[in-house]
Amino acid sequence: MFHFIQRLFRGTGLRTRELLPHGSGDPFHSPAQPGADESTGLPGLPTWRRVYLFVFGCFVLWVVLLVVFSRVFA
């Protein structure tokens, strides 16, 4: 326990590579690796950037519909 508390307040070097499986890059600084996880698997939305744009578009659409709904029955 004492050693643990000692270590808490001791500066340690950046060793993020040690934390990863052998051969992995720095998780904090490397861009997202293209791979299986990067495929969205969605028809018409092949990249995550497009998925995010689609979600943002839905948000804008909801706001517009809410504004129209409010105005129609104001």
Added chain:
Amino acid sequence: MSLLDYLVLFGTMIGIAAYGTWQTRGVHSLSGYFKGDQTTRWAAIGISVMATQASAITFMSTPGQGYESGLGFVQNYFGMPLALIIVAAVFLPLYRRLDVYTAYEFLGRRFDAKTRLLGAALFLLQRGLAAGITIYAPAIVLSTVFGWRLDVTILLSGLLVIIYTVTGGSRAVTLTHKYQLGLIFAGMVTAFIVLLVRLPAGLTLTDAFTVAGGFKKLEAVDFSLDVDQRYTFWSGLLGGLFLSLSYFGTDQSQVQRYLHGASLRESRLGLMFNAVCKIPMQFFILLLGALVFVFYQFERPPVFFNEVAWKSQAERASGDRLRALAADFTAVHTQKQQLIRAWLDAQHAGNPQAAATARAAAVAAQAHSEAIRDETKGLLHAADPRTSTNDADYVFITFVLGHLPHGMIGLLVAVIFAAALSSKASELNALGATTTVDFYRHVLKRDASDAHYVAASKWFTAFWGLVALAFALFAHLVENLIQAINILGSVFYGVVLGLFLVAFFLRRVGGTAVFWSALTAQTLVFGLFFTLNISYLWYNLIGCAACVLLSLILQAASGARGNTAEPVTATP
């Protein structure tokens, strides 16, 4: 409630809990217990994230909000889609790449052990105290309305959730979320249909919207820059973005839900599902409240929706004034009903002038009704200061109890309990995970077997469940408890978000700088809290900004590139 209602209520609640417990029995690995072995598909993740956020308060208070203030509350969720995009694009890939159990474990990897423990401790303090409210808030309303014993209601619902959360861990939580949210949607759609059927004959849905709109209940978006306005597009977008980023990005009760994903893709799609569906879902619940308002224009509502509190005072000898106000309220309501019918008749006849005149008179009658309600609330509060003047939580349950057929009443009460249990289960699971992974495994016992950690996790989850139960049982002793918990959350949330924003976006800042900055920022927030008289929501912003700015200053003053991380042995 009839026997049929009780059968539906207990059948659904116990059935879902028993199924979840049975299906997830025999979990022996920590990964299985806290991350469901990361085999969950996006739909289950999306549902679990949604069920965690939707507490019982969502289904009791939100229709009441729609009834009283209209649709404007939906703007509070405008920042959420943007926050979820940021979480999916920035936070989630790192959490998954580092294969962490908790968000605070990430802080340890990025900074150091002391920063990790600080983040975890702030979470346990804030969420541990708030956990009792998740059980207490619906229990107090339901026990009041149905005359149940408060302590029995709290114990039964609390013990049920503890049993399946302890037994099956995170997998049981995700599995039960599916059925609980299915039950919630079924109940809310049923209530909506019954409400439409119960509207007066000849009143179309367009008429109902016209009436609601005429009383300003359908004003969903307000683009004004007036800071005195409670809900605006801008406050919802900016404040909502900030709060949602804290909640979805750094609160373990949500982080644990999407770490279940079979892949980064599944987790991301689960979050995007919520980003797309949350606004229409909240709109639907608020619209239900607005339509309950329309319904009560043709059916006399109680003058005060907490009828038990009203009756206990009105039946006393000193209740003359309350009874007189109720009689006035009935007279005004009858007059208002005639005016609304005249307004709709004029509208149907194509006479806009007569419609406008009748509408203005109906609005004036509504203002008179509200004045009577306000005086009633004042009298009730003066007679018993423990009586809350806010009866919005009782609006929907009063409608359900008075106007839904037997069987459906049980279903709607089950909806409220399902929502309470679903959010409670996520909280307990997150509290157990953080205590086990960030404190027990990290500080006290480093080299034990997986089976040992799973056993410890079960004990910690049960411990937090009992703490929440004890807190809920004694919650009535604290005045304005819910507000106190909200304040507590705002006092801590800002600094925690600051820690994570520095971790993700300020790569040059190291552990020591951010640790002392967070402590200083938290002290500053405490100091301001006890000296200033500002809205507690501002402490979110102040805590976060102070943590980020002080980190930059301290790091610059120390001169070194301060990126530090725990040695590999520090995180088993």
